[in-house]
Structures are given as C-alpha cells and as structure tokens.
Amino acid sequence: MHNSIFLDIGNTNTKWKYKDEYFSFPTKNFNSKKLPKSSQIWVSSVSKKTYDLRKSCANFAHSQEKYKSLTNAYSDPKSLGSDRWLAMIASYEISENNSFIVVDIGTAVTIDAVDRTGKHLGGLIFPGLEKIRESFDFFPVTSIRDLNGLGQSTKEGWTIGTFSIIINTINLKIKELKIELPDASIFLTGGGYHIIYKFLEFDYAYHENLVLDGLELYANYVG
Numbered sequence: 001m002h003n004s005i006f007l008d009i010g011n012t013n014t015k016w017k018y019k020d021e022y023f024s025f026p027t028k029n030f031n032s033k034k035l036p037k038s039s040q041i042w043v044s045s046v047s048k049k050t051y052d053l054r055k056s057c058a059n060f061a062h063s064q065e066k067y068k069s070l071t072n073a074y075s076d077p078k079s080l081g082s083d084r085w086l087a088m089i090a091s092y093e094i095s096e097n098n099s100f101i102v103v104d105i106g107t108a109v110t111i112d113a114v115d116r117t118g119k120h121l122g123g124l125i126f127p128g129l130e131k132i133r134e135s136f137d138f139f140p141v142t143s144i145r146d147l148n149g150l151g152q153s154t155k156e157g158w159t160i161g162t163f164s165i166i167i168n169t170i171n172l173k174i175k176e177l178k179i180e181l182p183d184a185s186i187f188l189t190g191g192g193y194h195i196i197y198k199f200l201e202f203d204y205a206y207h208e209n210l211v212l213d214g215l216e217l218y219a220n221y222v223g
Helices: 082-095 129-134 154-180 193-199 210-222
Strands: 005-009 013-018 021-026 041-045 058-060 100-105 108-114 120-127 185-189
Touching (some): 005 210, 013 210, 041 082, 041 210, 082 100, 082 108, 100 193, 100 210, 120 154, 129 154, 185 193
Parallel strands (some): 005 041, 100 185
Antiparallel strands (some): 005 013, 013 021, 100 108, 108 120
16 A cells, blocks of 8 residues: 555645655645556545546545444444544554544534444534634634633634634533543644644644544555
C-alpha cells in the first residue's frame, strides 16, 4: 500500500497522503490532476463532488459493521459517515483497547464515543462555527479572548454567542461522556481545532490527519 494515495475529500478542504507525506488543498479548487500518479487511490468523501475519480482506479471507503473489535452502533452501518468511521479506526489503534472519544471540528462538528470493548456508543453531529454564522451573514464578527460576560456591541454579542454554541456543546458533552467513560482518551481532529482549542476544558490529543491515517488502516484491513 506504500504507493497508494489516500484521499479525504471534505466540504472545505481535500487532503491526501502519499508515501507517508500529507497534502491539503481547498475542495472548491481541487481536481484529480493535482494528485501524483498511482495505480490505486483510496477515497473517503463527504462532498457531493467526486470529480472523475469513479472512472479511475479509486476505491471508495464505506463504514463497516466491524473493524476488528470496533463495532458500529448504526443499524445501517454504511449510513455512518465514512470520515467518522475512519477517525474511529485510527483512534481505536492509538488507544490500544481503551475507551475513547473522537471530536472532529470541521464544517460540521462530530463527537463519537467508543467503550473499552470497541462498542461504538453513538455520536452527535452539529454545524461548525462558519455554518452557524452563515445563518445571519449580515452580522460582523470580531476576535475574542474570553467567553465570559456579555458583548457590548452587536459584533461582540454575535461573536461570543456563536462561538459559545460550539465550545459549550463540546465541553458539556465531553463532561457527560467522561462520567460514563472515565478512562476514555479524547482525540481531536479537523481544521476548526485551531480556532477553539484555547477554550476546551478537558485533556486531549490532537491528530491533524486522523481520517487519512484511518483510511490507510481501512485499506490495509479490507485490502
């Protein structure tokens, strides 16, 4: 699999891994000609655009009922987004038979929990910060250092309010899950991490390319 391309097509960015190196490009400007030549491409896509990949040597990843002892909670396993499943696969291998929680902060935010037996307990999906702010695109935003208190202008109020939706939801859900899974490792991924990390109230490990690493593991497994 060393010469394979592992491709993650997201709503905002498209990333790929080739010969243990990582690359990224805005999805809206991406086309398959930007990829190196390879006889095999493994693809995870949450975008409606698949370019001309279906005509090539591409293998599209789908969520499975099981990966080793990792068991999908969905009654229809393929209806779980492949990006979430692949992030869980990578986290499963990192966690070494311990419970874990995956938080992917992208165009959408997803949270998935897995117990120490590998049972996926389910997850959450909600809009990311930019999607929330697009709901009222005439409101301006500003930078913030503190989520406490109230805004003293429309700009401050909208910035703090929308930011708080994301941060408070993540912090609250992790707090709840840690009661059920006190020893769970928490893995974060996704491009939105760099905007919110200062406001997180729990210990975690950040892995920028969790989906791509999971895609490579998936490819080796189904092979």
